[in-house]
Ligand code: FES
């Protein structure tokens with residue numbers, strides 16, 4: 001039976017009536033037209049669908065919509081402030097850490113989640129936070145540089 005779920009998406013109150021087990025990713029993409037989070041594997045193995053839920057990076061493909069009732073979801077569409085990119089987005093741009101871009105929203109949001117809890121991560125902590133985020137273009141070296149850049153005080157603006 002369908003349920004009505006209330007949540008906040010990118011700072012706005014949203015409501016959806018749907019199967020409570022429906023993945024958050026599907027609701028974001030199909031009901032709210034927020035297509036930044038990507039479908040890759042659908043089983044928690046690629047990170048393309050990553051969004052923030054109450055500040056924590058989660059796989060939206062594995063998150064039933066019922067689990068985010070009353071919570072705050074941030075997608076890549078919600079990171080910039082007007083025309084001003086988020087510092088992590090700026091760092092990815094500066095380091096050319098995006099090629100086809102399919103993995104980029106997930107990488108960026110995982111980085112935002114990491115820096116919120118660990119502002120000065122070691123390389124090991126960065127690798128651990130991005131473990132499970134696959135980049136088909138193999139841009140890992142520049143992605144690592146971008147996360148390092150974003151972690152610098154000057155880079156966080
Ligand atoms: S689509 Fe969610 S982890 Fe791959």
Ligand code: FES
Nearest residue numbers: 099103135136137
């Ligand atoms: S930039 Fe293409 S998958 Fe990472």
